[in-house]
Amino acid sequence: MEKQLIISIGREFGSGGHVIAEALAKRFNIPLYDHNLLDHIAEEKNLNAEELKKFDEKPRNVLLSRTFKGHSSSPSDHIAMMQFDYLKKKAEKGESFVVVGRCAEMVLKEYEAMISLFVLGDKECKTKRVMEVYDISKEEARKKMERHDVYRKQYHNSYCDSKWGDSRSYDLCINSSRLGIDGTVAMLADYIRARRGENK
Amino acid sequence: MATIAAVTIFVLMFVLIVMDKIKRHYVTLGCGLLTLVVVFGFCMHSIPAIMETLSLHSFIEPSFWYAAGEHEEAAAGINWATIVFIAGMMVMVEGMGKAGFFRWLCLSIAKAVKYRAVPILITFMIMSALLAMFIDSITVILFLAAVTVELAQLLKFNPVPMILAEIFCANLGGSATMCGDPPNIIIGTSLHYSFADFVTNTGLIALISMVFIVFYFYFCFRKELSKNNNTGAAGSYPQPSEAIENKRAFAVSCVIFGAAVILLVTHAQTGLTVATIGLFIAVVTLLTSGKDAIIILKKLDYETLFFFIGLFVVVGGLEQTGALTAVAEFIGKISEGNAMLMIAIVLWVSAIASAFVDNIPFAATMIPVIKTLSATQGVDLDTLAWTLSMGTDIGGSATPIGASANVVGISMAAKEGHIIGWGKYCKYAVPATIIVMVISMVCIYARYL
Helix, strand or coil, X not given: CCCCCEEEEEECCCCCHHHHHHHHHHHCCCCEECCCHHHHHHHHHXXXXXXXXXXXXXXXXXCCCCEECCEECCHHHHHHXXXXXXXXXXXXXXXXXXXXXXXXXXXXXXXXXXXXXXXXXXXHHHHHHHXXXXXXXXXXXXXXXXXXXXXXXXXXXXXXCCCCCCHHHCCEXXXXXXXXXXXXXXXXXXXXXXXXXXXX | CHHHHHHHHHHHHHHHHHHCCCCHHHHHHHHHHHHHHHHHHHHCCCHHHHHHHHCHHHXXXXXXXXXXXXXXXXXXXXXXXHHHHHHHHHHHHHHHHHHCHHHHHHHHHHHHCCCCHHHHHHHHHHHHHHHHCCCCHHHHHHHHHHHHHHHHHHHCCCHXXXXXXXXXXXXXXXXXXXXXXXXXXXXXXXXXXXXXXXXXXXXXXXXXXXXXXXXXXXXXXXXXXXXXXXXXXXXXXXXXXXXXXXXXXXXXXXXXHHHHHHHHHCHHHHCECHHHHHHHXXXXXXXXXXXXXXXXXXXCCHHHHHHHHHHHHHHHHHHHCCXXXXXXXXXXXXXXXXXXXXXXXXXXXXXXXXXXXXXXXXXXXXXXHHHHHHHHHCCCHHHHHHXXXXXXXXXXXXXXXXXXXHHHHHHHHHCCCCCCCHHHHHHHHHHHHHHHHHHHHHHHHHHHC
């Protein structure tokens, strides 16, 4: 049986983290879990995935939610927990996969097969990429980046003890602006192989 | 100076509770300690005020345990009767849950209506309200929602409408009795009302409201629940007997629950206070639980008890410094002594506030306010008490964060992927809340003015 491999990728908005995750999943021939996690969960539980996606990777609204003895009124909390449970279940079964965001580096940290990565980027490079991908102005791109990164940070930090993007919480943090997307993928693939002892 | 400090601590406590970053019992205990040290110690230099707020002397007063005839005015500070009663009920409910009582009851009713979704909706609403009259609504919803989700999976219906209706009815049922909802326990023990006082006043309003609410939810959800009617295989239905893990424990828990109901209903006649009843029920539950007594004690919700203790100290600070008198004077001033207006203000402000902030601290804060209002404006204290009770109990039903039972119900549904956001919740709960508020206002005006 193939040795289990779990790759978690945290990312700044515009850094190309998602594209890198897709490329790594393809390279190692393993499934990619991102927002599609909720499609899998919805299918399993016979639910409407679109309803669930409204709260995907959204931070809890402190003023409009309340917790009581382990129960929460926040939809974001429930969606996050469902995704965490799903990921743990997959990892427990010995499956290999790449997961984007969703606090995976914390949720799955106890698994030996886990390699946690964080992709960041220079502001200028990220802005340029966001402008191209979404066909928007520089100003709009900056605002979009800021907004998404604030969400991701709040989301991550409300479920994890560690801080979002803090290098101490990941096995490797990499600036994708230095080597470009393809170069970063190649470098990360080498790193992953080395971690798995495949370069020996 | 003392008043400013007391108000600042109170506001800080409320903000921290709303922020939900620190556990709420740490918040109230911390703020309670601040009140004792800063308000009573540094500002007032008053050891008697500290002693009065801690209210430990109440345990050795005979009237704390047995109160026949007239009662003296309740002192400011920790309402130990509320704490002892809630602790006692917690022990009993823990024992009942362990014995499988609630699950058995839910499944028996579902079986009695032949596992059909619409009759389950109606019977579960009524059961939710009836159980919540004697047991805290959180426990009621915890068990009811779990069975609802289970039945929904089998019978292929969406459990969300039913859970929303159950939550609302639990809060409504809780308003009917002295022990149904924490604000009522606080109002009842602080102002020395009996179980019968509540049943004949708020209970009557709750009963009238319940008739309207059953029809309201029936018309809201009948189409959705009729879509998939009874599609499960008969053999796959969970049987009530499966819920009972230990027949002896089950029988004992039924007897204790029955005894608790009888003691509460008759406490005005027997003279036993709710503190005595709470202690008695707890002791009997523990004695009959054998080895499980330790487990029951370990599982008790101490956080809620500490939350109450801290809360009473902070509100005691407000009361002793006269800050709440100012609030009462303000309400008196804007209503210009008009009782109708005063009642409308107390009812709607309580309801709106309780929809967004915890109704327990709100009720505890408002009791000294209505006492002052009654004394200075000449409005009947009982009328204001029933108004406050309905406002705080029902207002909490309007939003997902208004009451702990709402949070528990939403969470139980969400665990199976049925997400209830603000929009979905308020779409049904806000009109229902308004219906009950209007009924309450009409009943109070018609009966007491």
